[in-house]
Amino acid sequence: MASKKKKAAKAGAGVFATGKAAASNPYVQRLANDDELRENLRTAYDSARKAYERMSNGKGPAKALLDDKKTQRELKDAAESLRDAANSLRGAKAKKKRRRGGLLTLLLVGGIAALVLSEDLRKKVLDTLFGAEEEFEYTSTTTPSSTGAGATVGSS
Numbered sequence: 001m002a003s004k005k006k007k008a009a010k011a012g013a014g015v016f017a018t019g020k021a022a023a024s025n026p027y028v029q030r031l032a033n034d035d036e037l038r039e040n041l042r043t044a045y046d047s048a049r050k051a052y053e054r055m056s057n058g059k060g061p062a063k064a065l066l067d068d069k070k071t072q073r074e075l076k077d078a079a080e081s082l083r084d085a086a087n088s089l090r091g092a093k094a095k096k097k098r099r100r101g102g103l104l105t106l107l108l109v110g111g112i113a114a115l116v117l118s119e120d121l122r123k124k125v126l127d128t129l130f131g132a133e134e135e136f137e138y139t140s141t142t143t144p145s146s147t148g149a150g151a152t153v154g155s156s
Contacts, residue, residue, distance in 0.1 A: 027089060037088045044081035047074045 023029070031037060051074035055064040064071045115122055127133065 030089060034088060037085055040081045040085035040088065044078045044085065047078035047081065050074045051078060 031041075051071050054068060054071040054074065055061040057064070065075075115125060
């Protein structure tokens with residue numbers, strides 16, 4: 001009987017040591033304290049489970065992956081949730097989505113439209129890029145003949 005008590009005490013000590021090590025682990029602490037991390041993991045699990053159920057409905061996983069939009073959406077949601085959870089565990093700050101590309105495109109299209117529609121603006125831009133256009137008057141250095149061209153060719 002004493003050996004059973006010793007084995008039980010030894011097992012209890014091992015469980016206690018494992019619990020103490022887990023409590024001091026920063027990842028376990030973050031999982032216990034971070035509601036957003038837990039929600040991301042829960043969402044990832046639910047989405048993956050739904051995708052698995054849709055893939056195992058008898059049509060075959062390849063057909064479900066390639067043709068079923070709901071399965072693709074569930075897998076995408078699971079991947080996004082796992083990525084967010086991993087970033088949260090690593091302590092990476094959430095990046096804000098930038099919308100500068102849309103604004104830049106709008107400004108570019110507006111500028112091109114203004115150049116196309118406004119002649120004065122086009123002239124200003126061309127003058128700025130290539131310098132002001134010089135105005136000059138053309139005067140010919142040759143003198144026109146007083147007689148017609150037919151008279152000089154056939155008279156000799």
